[in-house]
Structures are given as C-alpha cells and as structure tokens.
Amino acid sequence: MLPGYPGPLPIKLEIGYICLGNPEDNPLIIWLVGGPGCSNLHAFFFEIGPFKIKKGIFIDGVLALQMDPNSWTKLGNIIYLDGPTLTRYSYTTTDESAYSSDTLSASQTAEFVWKDVGRYMAGNPLTNKSGDVNARFEFAYQMALISKSTKDACNEEYAKADVSNLLCMSGINEVNKHVKDINMSQIIEPNCDANIDLIKAVNPIRMGKKRW
Incomplete structure (x- = not known):
C-alpha cells in the first residue's frame, strides 16, 4: 500500500524502487534538479514520475495519488539524484563532507554520471x-x-x-x-x-x- 493511493498498486514497489515495464532492458534516465538544493520529489510528483497528485482530494488525511499516463517511467528506469550534499535524501557521515559549492557539486555529479553511464541526454538544462x-x-x-x-x-x-x-x-x-x-x-x-x-x-x- 502507498499512502494516498486507493487500493493495491498496479506496479511493483520495493523499498523506494517502483518497477514498470521491462527494467532490465529499458534505458537509464538520470534526473537532476536545480535550485541548488531542491528535492527531486518535486520532479517525481509534478514532472516525470509515475504518480500525479489529485489536488484537493485526500485519502486517510493524505493527498490522493493517481497513475500518470505520461510518466517517463514508461520509457526507462529513472534515477532521481538529489544534490548537493544534504539535499533531501542526499547525506554524508562526516562534517567535512557537509560543505559544498557550485564547483564541488558539479564535480560530484559528473563523477556519479561517469562512473556508470556511457551516454546521456540533457532535459531542461541550464546552459547559457x-x-x-x-x-x-x-x-x-x-x-x-x-x-x-x-x-x-x-x-x-x-x-x-x-x-x-x-x-x-x-x-x-x-x-x-x-x-x-x-x-x-x-x-x-x-x-x-x-x-x-x-x-x-x-x-x-x-x-x-x-x-x-
């Protein structure tokens, strides 16, 4: 069960992962968010995620959810990357790592992408x-x-x-x-x-x- 969604989910949900389609064969999409310091939960619920919030409708005191037919999860697997450090689900175990800057955040994001991703597209980027x-x-x-x-x-x-x-x-x-x-x-x-x-x-x- 997912708070706000009426009844059993028509998709597989495991500890923060929502599986749709053929995850083993689908391409990987990495979604970054601006701010800096904005949570990717905004993108999850209001832009490209599998759910839409029903404005003004509540289930058990929680805003109601519905499946989004235009979700990008129909096209691929999505990693929502929160950054810089300490943004929403991004965390650190040392005080030194809590410091961030535009340069450091960009470097860490690039390192994350380069580690496992060979090719990528830019969606709604800030260029010039x-x-x-x-x-x-x-x-x-x-x-x-x-x-x-x-x-x-x-x-x-x-x-x-x-x-x-x-x-x-x-x-x-x-x-x-x-x-x-x-x-x-x-x-x-x-x-x-x-x-x-x-x-x-x-x-x-x-x-x-x-x-x-």
Whole structure:
C-alpha cells in the first residue's frame, strides 16, 4: 500500500524502487534538479514520475495519488539524484563532507554520471542565457502556443532583445501573456498554482518591472 493511493498498486514497489515495464532492458534516465538544493520529489510528483497528485482530494488525511499516463517511467528506469550534499535524501557521515559549492557539486555529479553511464541526454538544462531563453520562444511556437509572426518579431533574439524595437517588445509581451499560466516544465499539465508566475522563474525577459 502507498499512502494516498486507493487500493493495491498496479506496479511493483520495493523499498523506494517502483518497477514498470521491462527494467532490465529499458534505458537509464538520470534526473537532476536545480535550485541548488531542491528535492527531486518535486520532479517525481509534478514532472516525470509515475504518480500525479489529485489536488484537493485526500485519502486517510493524505493527498490522493493517481497513475500518470505520461510518466517517463514508461520509457526507462529513472534515477532521481538529489544534490548537493544534504539535499533531501542526499547525506554524508562526516562534517567535512557537509560543505559544498557550485564547483564541488558539479564535480560530484559528473563523477556519479561517469562512473556508470556511457551516454546521456540533457532535459531542461541550464546552459547559457541566450540559448535557453531563445529556445523557449521556438518551443512555444512549435507547440502552437504562439503565432509565427509573434515568434519572428525579434528576429530570433529574445534574451538580448532591442528595447527600441517596439514590434519585438510587443511580441515578447504577447508571448508572456499566452504562457503566463502554463507549467513550462510540462505544458500539457495544469499549473498547480495560478498565482505563481512561472515564467519569471525561468525567463530573464520577465525578471521584474525594471528589466527594460
């Protein structure tokens, strides 16, 4: 039994492992989370995990769960890596190891990946401002969230947009209006909290009124 799930699980559950499909043959997916210091439980329940939380519904005082038909567990085995040290389930047995930094955390994560993983894909990575921000507009267009004219308004340069280009500024405002209530980590899922401006968290174009 799993708290919040009505009845026996239709999947195999063993001490923190949830087995789906053919785990021996499926590819391995390693999921990292930002922050730094954010728990991967967020990804497990709100992004790619096997369960979805039913908002406002409780079973025995616990938020109800349901299987997610779009879970990445249908594609492969997932390792949710918590980091840096002492983030959620990440722990250490020495005081010295409790210290962390961006450089050390990146080095430890790379060491973890290199030990057992030969190839890997990057999902929602933080690379550079121009690439990340510009790609979001292209993605919004490809997913039919904005029109082609809106996408082309800034000549594909949104991160360092020319503030004197009124057509471009209007296009950026149009994009923000269309996606402000969409969960950008999973656009087919509803935004859990409509009061949270998700775009400000991921798009430097909308980081405060003084941006322009």
